[in-house]
Amino acid sequence: xxxxxxxxxxxxxxxxxxxxxxxxxxxxxxxxxxxxxxxxxxxxxxxxxxxxxxxxxxxxxxxxxxxxxxxxxxxxxxxxxxxxxxxxxxxxxxxxxxxxxxxxxxxxxxxxxxxxxxxxxxxxxxxxxxxxxxxxxxxxxxxxxxxxxxxxxxxxxxxxxxxxxxxxxxxxxxxxxxxxxxxxxxxxxxxxxxxxxxxxxxxxxxxxxxxxxxxxxxxxxxxxxxxxxxxxxxxxxxxxxxxxxxxxxxxxxxxxxxxxxxxxxxxxxxxxxxxxxxxxxxxxxxxxxxxxxxxxxxxxxxxxxxxxxxxxxxxxxxxxxxxxxxxxxxxxxxxxxxxxxxxxxxxxxxxxxxxxxxxxxxxxxxxxxxxxxxxxxxxxxxxxxxxxxxxxxxxxxxxxxxxxxxxxxxxxxxxxxxxxxxxxxxxxxxxxxxxxxxxxxxxxxxxxxxxxxxxxxxxxxxxxxxxxxxxxxxxxxxxxxxxxxxxxxxxxxxxxxxxxxxxxxxxxxxxxxxxxxxxxxxxxx
Numbered sequence: 218x219x220x221x222x223x224x225x226x227x228x229x230x231x232x233x234x235x236x237x238x239x240x241x242x243x244x245x246x247x248x249x250x251x252x253x254x255x256x257x258x259x260x261x262x263x264x265x266x267x268x269x270x271x272x273x274x275x276x277x278x279x280x281x282x283x284x285x286x287x288x289x290x291x292x293x294x295x296x297x298x299x300x301x302x303x304x305x306x307x308x309x310x311x312x313x314x315x316x317x318x319x320x321x322x323x324x325x326x327x328x329x330x331x332x333x334x335x336x337x338x339x340x341x342x343x344x345x346x347x348x349x350x351x352x353x354x355x356x357x358x359x360x361x362x363x364x365x366x367x368x369x370x371x372x373x374x375x376x377x378x379x380x381x382x383x384x385x386x387x388x389x390x391x392x393x394x395x396x397x398x399x400x401x402x403x404x405x406x407x408x409x410x411x412x413x414x415x416x417x418x419x420x421x422x423x424x425x426x427x428x429x430x431x432x433x434x435x436x437x438x439x440x441x442x443x444x445x446x447x448x449x450x451x452x453x454x455x456x457x458x459x460x461x462x463x464x465x466x467x468x469x470x471x472x473x474x475x476x477x478x479x480x481x482x483x484x485x486x487x488x489x490x491x492x493x494x495x496x497x498x499x500x501x502x503x504x505x506x507x508x509x510x511x512x513x514x515x516x517x518x519x520x521x522x523x524x525x526x527x528x529x530x531x532x533x534x535x536x537x538x539x540x541x542x543x544x545x546x547x548x549x550x551x552x553x554x555x556x557x558x559x560x561x562x563x564x565x566x567x568x569x570x571x572x573x574x575x576x577x578x579x580x581x582x583x584x585x586x587x588x589x590x591x592x593x594x595x596x597x598x599x600x601x602x603x604x605x606x607x608x609x610x611x612x613x614x615x616x617x618x619x620x621x622x623x624x625x626x627x628x629x630x631x632x633x634x635x636x637x638x639x640x641x642x643x644x645x646x647x648x649x650x651x652x653x654x655x656x657x658x659x660x661x662x663x664x665x666x667x668x669x670x671x672x673x674x675x676x677x678x679x680x681x682x683x684x685x686x687x688x689x690x691x692x693x694x695x696x697x698x699x700x701x702x703x704x705x706x707x708x709x710x711x712x713x714x715x716x717x718x719x720x721x722x723x724x725x726x727x728x729x730x731x732x733x734x735x736x737x738x739x740x741x742x
Contacts, residue, residue: 231594231597231598231601234598234601234602234605234654234658235601237605237658238279238282238601238604238605238608239279241275241605241608241609241612242275242276242278242279242608242612244609244612244614245272245273245274245275245608245609245612245613245614246272246274248272248612248614248617248618249269249272249614249617250269250270250271250272250273250612250613250614250617251267251268251269251270251613251614251616251617251620252267252268252270252613252616253266253267253268253616253619253620254266254267254268267616267620270613271613272612272613272614272617273611273612273613274612275608275611275612278607278608278611279604279608282601282604282605282607282608283600283601283604285603285604285607286599286600286601286602286603286604286606286607287600287603289603289607290599290600290603290657292411292556292557293408293411293412293556293599294596294599294600295560296403296407296408296411296556296559296560297403297404297408297592297595297596297599297653298589298592298593298596299560299563299564299589300403300404300560300563300592301588301589301591301592301593301595301596302564302567302584302585302586302587302588302589302592303563303564303566303567303570303585303588304357304563304567304588305567305584305585305587305588305589305591306567306568306570306571306574306576306581306584306585306588307534307538307566307567307570308588309574309584309587310469310530310531310534310570310571310573310574311466311531312531312532312534312535312538312570312574313535313538314466315466315529315531315532315535316531316532316535317349317366318466319532320345320346320349321346321370321373338377339374339377339378339379339443339447340440340443340444342373342377343374343377343379343383343387343436343439343440343443344436344440346370346387346388346391347386347387347391347432347435347436347439348391348432348436349391350363350366350387350388350391350392350395351391351392351394351395351398351428351431351432351435352395353392353395354391354392354393354394354395354396354397354399354402355395355396355398355399355400355401355402355428356395356399356400356401356402356542357401357402357403357542358396358399358402358403358404358405359392359395359396360392360393360396360697363388363389363392363393363697363701366388367384367385367388367389367701367704367705370384370387370388371384371385371705372384374387374443378446378447379443379446379447380443380446381705381706381707382442382446382707382712382715383439383442383443383446384705385701385702385705385707385712386435386438386439386442387439389690389697389698389701390435390439390690390716390719391432391435391439393686393689393690394431394432394435394686394690394723395428395431395432396652396686396689397431397682397683397685397686397687397689397723397727398424398427398428398430398431398432398682398683398686399424399428399682399686400418400421400424400425400427400428401418401421401542401545401546403559404595404652404653405652405653405656405681405682405685405686406418406424406678406682407556407559408599408652408653408656408657409656409660409678409681409682410678411556412656412657412660412661412664413660413663413664413674413677413678414664414674415674415675415678416549416553416555416741417549417554417555417556417559418545418546418549419549419675419741420675420678420679420739420740420741420742421546421549421550421741422739422740422741423733423734423739423740423741423742424679427679427730430726430730431723431726431727431730434722434723434726438719438722466531468528468529468531469529469530469531469574469575470529470530471530471573471574471575473572473573473574473575474526474530474533474572474573474574474575475526476572477533477569477572477573478522478523478526478533478573480569481518481522481537481569482518482519482522485514485515485518485519485540486515486519488511488515489511489512489514489515490512492511492552493508493509493510493511493512494508495551495552496508496510496511496547496551496552497551498510498547498550498551499550499551507551510547510551511547511551514540514543514544514547517540518536518540521536521539521540522536522537530573530574530575531574533573534570534573534574537566537569537570537573538566538570541562541563541566544562545559545562548562567581567585567588568581571584571585595651595653595654596653598651598653598654598657599653599654599656599657601657602654602657602658603657603661605658606661606662615662618662619662619665619666619669631670631671631672631735632732632735634667634670634672635672635676635677635680635731635734635735636728638663638667638677638680638681638684639680639683639684639727639728639731640684641659641684642655642659642680642681642683642684642685643683643684643687643688643724645658645659645684646684646685646688646689646692652685652686655681655685656681656685659681660677660678660681663677663680663681664677672735673734673735673742675734675739675741675742676731676734676735676742679730679731679734680731683724683727683728683730683731684727687720687723687724687727688720688724690716690719690720690723691712691713691716691717691720698712
């Protein structure tokens, strides 16, 4: 009897990261040790010199690397778990679902207006849907959620005369373009900037511009395809598509939601009264005293809470989610918030969402823990990946590696150096689809390397951001992509044939958007 040949199974992210830890430990036995030392000249200027030192070969430390990585990145790991748990509570109450259903109803009703008929109802609907999901990707990293909503939008785009691929683009691709061009995504920008040692969500002005450029390109590409499909009356994947499998959540009315509204409104008003005069918004090199901002947000929050809760507790939760983002931006730009304050803000969102949804304290805890469990793999990989850097640091070879990299690109210029970083991140994404894992692995090396060659650490984070995001839309190692294609009944080969040019153009646009970080004075860079 002939044994069946085992099918190749691509290694898990944890397997890859642990393999890199082993390679790092072996390298400590081979690579000469070295250390950068800062010196001060008689005139007071500082310079950094590289000096050879003895390496410290690592052995059993490979099994303690995870522990030490967890200790080193405890703040980031707690940040990830808290945000994951808070969002899980919000999602379990289907607040975002209710908002999207309401939005889709609104877009479907646009055909009643003559102006929209003239412009093209289908075009307007597609643009609004893409803007919505791109914004979700940019603000809170929508990814897996796109799987379910792709199924909902496909029948809608079919009714407008478009094909299945248009529906996939309107939701999944839009969310991932937003994910790549994110300005507030805590799981990519937040983690990467923390790892790079720069203020969290700094440089938001230029990142917002990049998101706008990428989203406009997405809209143009998808509309061209959609209108070509309509003219030809047939699409690359037909119009049979997938069945609608989602149902609109029923209105949620709870007595506790009114208590949550009163308490949160009171908290917001008290904070506005106590801290309104401390708000100094910092944008780039300019600072602006804005004592009116917090009171204005408080008034808008209370008004939004009052009107949204009359419709449903889910809309009140959406109101809280929207203002959580606004308060986050205000806190970061006006009060210098970091991951501890941001974690507290999202924890409060989760707790009050659970109360508004009628959950008991035990149910809130259960949902929070379920969310923390769901995101735990991302938190775990941060600790494990940080172990790589600890092995290299304790082995006294990380500075040797940086010095070799510096010599390797000496004289090639900043543009070539940034291109190399961008290329490395893009290639790594084919093997490690987890953005959090790549940030944990690459940022501790890339950030100090960028200092040596005179690059902004913000530019390095952007190279990671673009390199991580674009190829996710085509790599077969992306579980979200493969799930979306399976649900939409589109083969991977068909998808690659359709999407490869789009992804390639995104990579080129990403490179062009990186160039201003080298040659222009950008806020936060």
